[in-house]
Amino acid sequence: MSFSSLGLSPAILLAVAEHGYAAPTPVQVAAIPAILGGGDVLAAAQTGSGKTAAFALPLLQLLQDSPGEKPRRLRVLVLVPTRELAQQTAEAMRLLAPAGQQALKIAALFGGVSINPQMMDLRGGADIVVATPGRLLDLIEHNALSIAAVSSLVLDEADRLLDMGFADEIGRILALLPRRRQNLFFSATFPPAVHALAARMLHQPVRIAIPALEQNQPDIEQRAIMVDAGRRTQLLRHLLKENKWGRVLVFVATKYAAEHIADKLHRAGIKAGAFHGEFSQGARDEVLADFKASKLQVLVATDVAARGIDIAQLPVVLNYDLPRSAVDYTHRIGRTGRAGKSGIAISFVSADTEAHFRLIEKRHQLKCEREQIPGFEPVATAAPANAAGAAPPADNSNGGVKGKRKSKKDKLREAAARGEPDN
Structure with a gap:
């Protein structure tokens, strides 16, 4: 199967080809059409399965299909557990974002560094934010951004988010988001706390489980x-x-x-x-x-x-x-x-x-x-x-x-x- 069969636009397909993606992985084959359809997704996939591109490609296309605004309103929020994953995910989305008249602005927000440069970076808004929960709440409290217009929420490495003690922060963030939104939930494992959070967040999700078959294993x-x-x-x-x-x-x-x-x-x-x-x-x-x-x-x-x-x-x-x-x-x-x-x-x-x-x-x-x-x-x-x-x-x-x-x-x-x- 090829990326062109998944419903991606020519601009996204060009970005995919330019960055050496040969063929979609199983999680990408299952997730991309579901996300383009606008529904919630619950995906269980092992590490290294290509899940970042599985949600990045369709979300980038959805943003390209909808007109941008000035100042920019945050429309896609990706929550991740670590600084490194925030930087890595944001960079992957920048690389895959197609060039256009108004290029998408993607911001990575995380703790461990001064908050002031991140506040400056958010001036004029952002289309996509990839953030750790604590720093996101800090910036919201500083009135540096609003998440009231988010149309798509991604929880990446959901099991790790809860394992690192972010449950309270996630609850506070969910309370600030609009009720009508698309929720994308990615996790390698599903302990009880993750199941409970998924049940709370998701509405009739498309369920994706990539079995650990030998041909899928690294x-x-x-x-x-x-x-x-x-x-x-x-x-x-x-x-x-x-x-x-x-x-x-x-x-x-x-x-x-x-x-x-x-x-x-x-x-x-x-x-x-x-x-x-x-x-x-x-x-x-x-x-x-x-x-x-x-x-x-x-x-x-x-x-x-x-x-x-x-x-x-x-x-x-x-x-x-x-x-x-x-x-x-x-x-x-x-x-x-x-x-x-x-x-x-x-x-x-x-x-x-x-x-x-x-x-x-x-x-x-x-x-x-x-x-x-x-x-x-x-x-x-x-x-x-x-x-x-x-x-x-x-x-x-x-x-x-x-x-x-x-x-x-x-x-x-x-x-x-x-x-x-x-x-």
Whole structure:
């Protein structure tokens, strides 16, 4: 099937061709005609499925079909969970927007930076706003924009929006929107809170569920390497040297771990940087730009990088600490194997995280053979299961195992007590 069969205008099709879109993905095939028809949409699609273009292309066409006004009135509002996703989505929509007599104005609004430049950017209005909920409400309270004329609302990464605690902000935003509007709801997973929000927002939606069939799944080789927790950094350095990977995204559980491991790698002569949510927006932009430009070989990140960051042709993702949930595992490894490219996802598994990794495997119906790298064979063994059938917490770091994470102060005390060798 081609984009031309989905009801898109010649101007939109030209923009699609100019930016190298060859054929629509399954979510685009299902969503584009439904959105052009003006109805609500409830879409479940895995990460990297092309959902941004699935809503961007038809919404851009709908705006082109309706006359613009001066000052511009905000007509399309896209809510996203993170700064990076706001920037990325806004940029994608700018690239796909067809040129015309009155080009569409698309603004990205997010916290972590001064509000004043964003207020200045909104002078004269905007046609499309891509925003994080908190900053959007701040700007509304400053009378910098109104959402009273929004005709289409998009919730992108709805599960992440709720997981990050934006439920109250979303409720306040919904109360300010016009009752008659188009609602587009995109989520990778549908826990109860997401189902409840969808039921509240949507009216007889077109339901789209892209099954995780093998032909729809990204080409990601998933590996599990057994290693003692204390030797993970040494093994990471060994793998970088042996495989000569150009870029590797390494996921850890905490801000402290991101900075500590990046510093160890840097002192070992490896170009590495840390990335976490407490960085200023300028620092986040800078380190991401360096990683995308291959000025950094390794980016050590918390789960703030697990969604909304599109790094072209990223060959490897490595779980230094296991994610706290099976859902986070999906989003982490989804940073590789994008846009038809292949990728590798490696998880370090130690004796005390083996049970947690088995749970991740069970939830995803996968089985990874446990590998051992010569010279890094694990010595520690799993503690015996307790009466409930679960292994008791081990004394060493448990990475991202849900319910067992140590506080930052505890980790700092333990590191000081050990002397924390620079391995």
